[in-house]
Amino acid sequence: MRAADASASADETVHAFRSRTWRRGPGNPGLVGGADVGVKKIGFLSFGHWRDVDGSQTRSAADSLLQTVELAQAAEEIGVDGAFVRVHHFERQLASPFPLLAAIAARTSRIEIGTAVIDMRYENPLYMAEEAAAADLISGGRLQLGVSRGSPEIALRGAEAFGYVPAEGETAADNARRKTEIFLAAIGGAAVARTDPARTGVSGGLAIQPQSPGLGDRIWWGSGTRATAQWAAEQGMNLQSSTLLSEDTGVPFDQLQAEQIRLYRQAWAEQGWEREPRVSVSRSVLPVTEDIDRLYFGDQGHDDQVGLLEGVQSRFGRTYVGEPDAIAAELAADEAVRAADTVLFTVPNQLGVEYNARILDTIARHIAPAIGWTPSGAAAAS
Numbered sequence: 001m002r003a004a005d006a007s008a009s010a011d012e013t014v015h016a017f018r019s020r021t022w023r024r025g026p027g028n029p030g031l032v033g034g035a036d037v038g039v040k041k042i043g044f045l046s047f048g049h050w051r052d053v054d055g056s057q058t059r060s061a062a063d064s065l066l067q068t069v070e071l072a073q074a075a076e077e078i079g080v081d082g083a084f085v086r087v088h089h090f091e092r093q094l095a096s097p098f099p100l101l102a103a104i105a106a107r108t109s110r111i112e113i114g115t116a117v118i119d120m121r122y123e124n125p126l127y128m129a130e131e132a133a134a135a136d137l138i139s140g141g142r143l144q145l146g147v148s149r150g151s152p153e154i155a156l157r158g159a160e161a162f163g164y165v166p167a168e169g170e171t172a173a174d175n176a177r178r179k180t181e182i183f184l185a186a187i188g189g190a191a192v193a194r195t196d197p198a199r200t201g202v203s204g205g206l207a208i209q210p211q212s213p214g215l216g217d218r219i220w221w222g223s224g225t226r227a228t229a230q231w232a233a234e235q236g237m238n239l240q241s242s243t244l245l246s247e248d249t250g251v252p253f254d255q256l257q258a259e260q261i262r263l264y265r266q267a268w269a270e271q272g273w274e275r276e277p278r279v280s281v282s283r284s285v286l287p288v289t290e291d292i293d294r295l296y297f298g299d300q301g302h303d304d305q306v307g308l309l310e311g312v313q314s315r316f317g318r319t320y321v322g323e324p325d326a327i328a329a330e331l332a333a334d335e336a337v338r339a340a341d342t343v344l345f346t347v348p349n350q351l352g353v354e355y356n357a358r359i360l361d362t363i364a365r366h367i368a369p370a371i372g373w374t375p376s377g378a379a380a381a382s
Helices: 003-021 061-078 097-107 125-139 172-187 226-235 253-271 291-297 324-332 335-339 353-371 377-381
Strands: 041-046 082-085 112-119 143-148 219-223 238-241 279-287 305-309 312-316 319-322 342-346
Touching: 041 061, 041 112, 041 353, 061 082, 061 097, 061 353, 082 097, 082 143, 082 342, 097 112, 097 125, 112 125, 112 219, 125 143, 125 172, 143 172, 143 238, 172 219, 172 226, 219 226, 226 238, 226 253, 238 253, 253 279, 253 335, 279 291, 279 324, 279 335, 279 353, 319 324, 324 335, 324 353, 342 353
Parallel strands: 041 082, 041 342, 082 112, 112 143, 143 219, 219 238, 238 279, 279 319, 279 342
Antiparallel strands: 305 312
């Protein structure tokens, strides 16, 4: 059976399952305004680029994969809370996250492991549910899985090359959301297939195996608009607010992102979910503490960028370059950072593990405390 056929056959189980098993309380007002949440967790986000060129410490796919594991180990020792990877297909970047996440899980004990994000157009949601549950079990329940429609890519109809052809009239965004709903039902234990009476003697529903309890509460939707953030809240997913918002209202990026978060929390409260959601934002932060940093980054810091992306006026987040205390002050004033509970810092992975571990250590010691964060694990006592 083709993956697209499997997805279609599972569609009919999704809504009934969610209405039956996803518990909602009588109403949970939560944090619906613009109040500061206080950053509780920080993590790194790696795109896993590799290039066999002068200056690159990451020259092959093997380098990229193994160095990501090593950086996660170093980050855990520093006290950083999360190791996240970006997923891109048909490029010299990280593409198949679950083997990598399982390897990180096997080499660490505390750090959260996750994605930001997986493009659901490329996924069989049932097979992905099996892989996600397996990785989560290996990690002891540390998986934080970000999914979405994905970002602009170099491939023309790349998901179709993988065998996933959208239904007639279905947009890429609709396709990703439909697959996500099937995935959520599958990891929640919904019956997504039927037994064969000729072999089993009975007719009944079958759920994917294995199941990993609690995984459903650790799925995030990567949102590039205010409307999709509200949709994520309606589905009961956490929010990963994109560093690229495909809308522009003329206000600075952090204010636009903070508005998205406010609307998300409001929609979450209206649904009456019993738990508090998590919200993450990503920031590109390059602290300058040594001459080599100045050589690499100089004055690369810039303001927000506004431009057309796939024909839509979009706003891109800025890059922070400079002395740690100056960056700390800027992030402390960032409205979206103040509204989120998790901040992911992108790393220039091609500069190698040692260099990026030093960046993370600088962030942990001199920048993150200004936004309300304290270290976790053994690093807190050091």
